[in-house]
Amino acid sequence: MSVVMVLSQSHAHLQGTLLPRGFFLGLGLIYLAALAVDRLAAHWRVPGAAAVLLLGFAIPADVLTRVHPLGPVQVETLHRVSLALLIFYTGLQTDLRRIRGMTAAGLRLGCVGTLIAVAITGLALMLLAPLVPGGLPPAAVGLAVCCLGATDSGALEDLLKALGHSVRGRLGHFLQFEVAVSTVVTLLAFGLVAGVLQVHRHGDHQALHGVLASRLPEQLGAVGVHLLSGLLAGLIVGAVAPRLIDALVRSDPKLLLVAVALAFVAYGLGQWLGGGGLLAVFVAGVLLSNGRYRINRFEQQALGRVMHPLNTAAEITVLLLLGLLVQPPALITVLPLGLLLAILLPLARLLAVSVVLPPARFPWRDRLLLTGCGLRAAVPLALAVSMTEELPHLRGIAPELAKPLAAQLLALIFVVVLSDLLLQTFVVRRLLPLTPSGVSPH
Numbered sequence: 191m192s193v194v195m196v197l198s199q200s201h202a203h204l205q206g207t208l209l210p211r212g213f214f215l216g217l218g219l220i221y222l223a224a225l226a227v228d229r230l231a232a233h234w235r236v237p238g239a240a241a242v243l244l245l246g247f248a249i250p251a252d253v254l255t256r257v258h259p260l261g262p263v264q265v266e267t268l269h270r271v272s273l274a275l276l277i278f279y280t281g282l283q284t285d286l287r288r289i290r291g292m293t294a295a296g297l298r299l300g301c302v303g304t305l306i307a308v309a310i311t312g313l314a315l316m317l318l319a320p321l322v323p324g325g326l327p328p329a330a331v332g333l334a335v336c337c338l339g340a341t342d343s344g345a346l347e348d349l350l351k352a353l354g355h356s357v358r359g360r361l362g363h364f365l366q367f368e369v370a371v372s373t374v375v376t377l378l379a380f381g382l383v384a385g386v387l388q389v390h391r392h393g394d395h396q397a398l399h400g401v402l403a404s405r406l407p408e409q410l411g412a413v414g415v416h417l418l419s420g421l422l423a424g425l426i427v428g429a430v431a432p433r434l435i436d437a438l439v440r441s442d443p444k445l446l447l448v449a450v451a452l453a454f455v456a457y458g459l460g461q462w463l464g465g466g467g468l469l470a471v472f473v474a475g476v477l478l479s480n481g482r483y484r485i486n487r488f489e490q491q492a493l494g495r496v497m498h499p500l501n502t503a504a505e506i507t508v509l510l511l512l513g514l515l516v517q518p519p520a521l522i523t524v525l526p527l528g529l530l531l532a533i534l535l536p537l538a539r540l541l542a543v544s545v546v547l548p549p550a551r552f553p554w555r556d557r558l559l560l561t562g563c564g565l566r567a568a569v570p571l572a573l574a575v576s577m578t579e580e581l582p583h584l585r586g587i588a589p590e591l592a593k594p595l596a597a598q599l600l601a602l603i604f605v606v607v608l609s610d611l612l613l614q615t616f617v618v619r620r621l622l623p624l625t626p627s628g629v630s631p632h
Contacts, residue, residue: 220249220510221506223245224242224245224506224509224510225506227241227242227244227245228241228242228506235615235619236611236612236615237567237611237615239342239505239509239567239568239607239611240608240611240612240615242506242509242510242513243509243512243513243567243571243604243607243608243611244513244608245510245513246509246510246511246512246513246514246516247513247514247516247521247604248513249510249513249514265511265515265575266575266579268507268508268511269508269511269572269575269576271504272504272505272507272508272511272568272572273468273504273508273569273572273573273576274453274454274457274467274468274471275450275453275497275500275501275504276501276504276505276508276568276569276572277373277377277468277471277472277475277569278449278453278456278471278472278474278475278497279475279494279497279498279500279501279504280369280370280373280472280475280569281370281471281472281473281474281475281476281477281478281479282475282476282478282479282493282494282497283366283369283370283479283494284366284367284370284475284476284479284480285363285366285367285479285480286367286476286480287480288360288363289360289363289364289367292360292363292364292367293367295364295546295547295548295551295552296364296367296368296371297371298546298547299368299371299372299542299543299546299547299560300367300368300369300370300371300372300374300375301371301375302542302545302546303368303372303539303542303543303545303546303547304339304340304371304372304375304376304379304542305339305375305379306538306541306542306545306546307339307535307538307539307541307542308335308336308338308339308376308379310534310538310541310542311335311338311531311534311535311538312331312332312335314530314531314534314538315331315334315335315527315531316328316331318527318530318531319331319527321526321527321530322523322524322527322598322602323523326595326598326599327584327586327587327595328586329387329584329585329586329587330581330584330587330595330599332383332387333380333383333384333387333577333580333581333584334574334577334599334602334603336376336379336380336383336573337376337380337570337571337573337574337577337603338531338535338566338570338603338606338607339372339375339376339379339380339570340369340372340373340375340376340377340566340569340570340573341368341369341372341373341563341564341566342369342566342567342568342569342570361556361559361560365560365563368560370472370476373472373569374469374472376569376570376573377468377469377573378413378416378417378469380573380576380577381412381413381416382410382412382413384580384584385408385412385413387584387585388580388583388584388585412465415464415465415466416464416465416466416469417466417469418463418464418466419460419463419464419465419466419469419470420460420464420466420467420468420469420470420472420473421466421469421470421473422463422466422470423456423459423460423462423463423466423467423470423473423474424456424460424469424470424471424472424473424474424476424477425473425477426459427452427455427456427459427470427474427477428456428473428474428476428477428478428481429477431452431474431477431478431481432478432481432482432483434448434452435448435483436483442492442495442496443496445492445493445496446496446497446500449478449493449496449497450497450500452474452478453471453474453475456470456471456473456474457470457471478493479493479494504568505567505568508568508571508572508575509567509568509571511571511575512571512574512575512600512603512604513604515575515600516597516600516601516604517597517600517601520594520597520598520600520601521601521604521605523598523601524598524601524602524605525605527602527605528601528602528604528605528606528609529605529609531602531605531606532605532606532609532610532613533613535566535606535610536561536562536564536610536613536614536617539561539564540557540558540561543557543560543561544557547560558617559618561617562614562617562618563614563618564614566606566607566610566611567607567611570603570607571603571604571607574599574600574603575600577596577599577600578596578599578600581595581596581599
């Protein structure tokens, strides 16, 4: 009997490793399938993010378990590395020299506009929570809407590539800048809300208003530490990066290696100084993209070009990960609520765009285009995975309910993001012929 068990265990793993049989085969096939559906989505003129999300959802959970079980450590590692690379690429796409005169408007839309859209979405989710069996605790609602705050440059690039158009001139750079700012604001808001609503060991009996009064100053201080540590780490890495690139880089492959190493150094230094790793990665990316180099070809275009494949890999990984984690029973229970939120979210963004952008400088057609390009994909989905890690520690959520609640919220964000990608693609497709000043065909 023991011999049979040993033989079965030996056949269950690759010889000389702890990896299960079929690991590399399954992993390779999944990524090849993701690239295939991405190409098919471009042919159908829809964002590839939507197709990859559906692919992840379509892969049976038992097949993935046989290839390799996704434990908490693997999930956290995948989503943190992917999120850091996505935010680094967002920083690299931020060209401050090309949005002069529009920086203040970009900051208003990225900061105030994002908070307006998140507040409206949060209020709507609170009112619509009875559509979910058992309802949604206020703490869970607050954290879930923070995940939906950030727009996504990868989804925007996918959309415009699929439609065969590009946003021309300063409006395109304005969009990229707004994406970067909204991402940073969403990260900070997510951390603040998670910190304020965490259960305090000595204050479990407090009502929500008491929690806000006692924890808000403390968490605002923690956000300040994150900001300072992230800015400091990003500035340090951004200051030495041009000299390192000039000294070490003589080809694009080496530029890729140096850029990835700098991103990891920025993240690690930010975390070590006070937990601002993601902000540090973004600041370092901005400084690298706007830096001056002795070797002219290693400017922003080269940095963005060599990092684009890794950004694509990180985006596909996050999309597949969330699709794999979504449970079909939870999806069915949140489907009506998710579809309603997918309609309300663009309306909230349209209101935010109308409030913060002056009509004199941004005609209604440009504002409609900015609304339609407010796509959400990999960054919100990566935050959704972080949300599942925070739920058991939030006030008002019993530990035994945290797991089913996390499944519902993951499914809800899946429905909202997928529906939003398809809905806003339809809207932008109708807007592009009407906005010759903002877009032009390739």
